[in-house]
Amino acid sequence: MSPTGPRVVSLVPSVTETLVAWGRPPVACTRFCEQPGIPHVGGTKRPRIAAIVEMAPDLVVMCDEENRIEDHDALRAAGLEVHVASPRTVADVPEVLAALAAAVGVEVSPPPPAPPPTPPGQPRVAFVPIWARPWMTLNADTYGASVLAAAGWSSAWADDPVRYPEVTVEEVRARGVDAVLAPTEPWAFTVDDLPGLAGTFGARAVLVDGQDLFWWGARTEGAVRRLVRALA
Incomplete structure (x- = not known):
């Protein structure tokens, strides 16, 4: 040492x-x-x-x-x-x-004891494509889903028994999601992908910071706040 x-x-x-x-x-x-x-x-x-x-x-x-x-x-x-x-x-x-x-062996100030409050109202439902070939998303038993929940959103596949299920375009369309939240990682979506995603899935598409959604730690508190602002 x-x-x-x-x-x-x-x-x-x-x-x-x-x-x-x-x-x-x-x-x-x-x-x-x-x-x-x-x-x-x-x-x-x-x-x-x-x-x-x-x-x-x-x-x-x-x-x-x-x-x-x-x-x-x-x-x-x-x-x-x-x-x-x-x-x-x-x-x-x-x-x-x-x-x-x-x-x-580091002394750090304790982080806030609870996540930022979830915005009031019924959570909006999102399709979060974490992969595109095949299309994959996330259920409620994932860190990313908990960040979404803190920001007032839920995954359309929240109740799926598989943590990261494969889905089809037809299944996404059938669920009538409020938005497609396209993260910059693990699949590297960019603003150029948004029109295609919106047309494919029949819902508005929003680019979100994949690190804020999936990386935890020193960034967590600020990540939730940034996500709330991005999705307002």
Whole structure:
């Protein structure tokens, strides 16, 4: 352990962003973490296990939503300490951040104890295409859906038993959604896609920040506020 704290490898973009915001950047991260100044050790699904082991970090941070159990097990088998940070809802974030801060030896001000209040009224229903070939969306048991709920929206597939179900254009049209909320990731939708999405699904299309919708951590509180403004 260095004098400034444990040497951490982060395999979770949300964690990397949060550690940087706390002034405790990891010694390595994934190429999806958008931190060109920090060495990369592969992707979230295909990390370079041998390279991580060779670095001999004090801690590796993973998430069951983004990383694979076989990589977790391989790192543990190599004798590395692994901390799992996996919030399912906006309300889970304060506790997860407190545990992460303790694991990396950082003192941070506790985040707000509750998510921002949901706007009044009946939640509007959205189709959120997280993938386009095939079309995929999200149910209520996902972090992204909890961010939507905090902003006064719900997924048209909230009650689906599959967390990320495949859907068809005909199914989306049949549900009569209020809007198509096209995130900038994981599928990289842009403003140029909005007219086509609106025509395909028969509803207005709005571009939303995919990181605000799916990344949690230091950005969570502001992300909900930004989403409310974007969808007003």
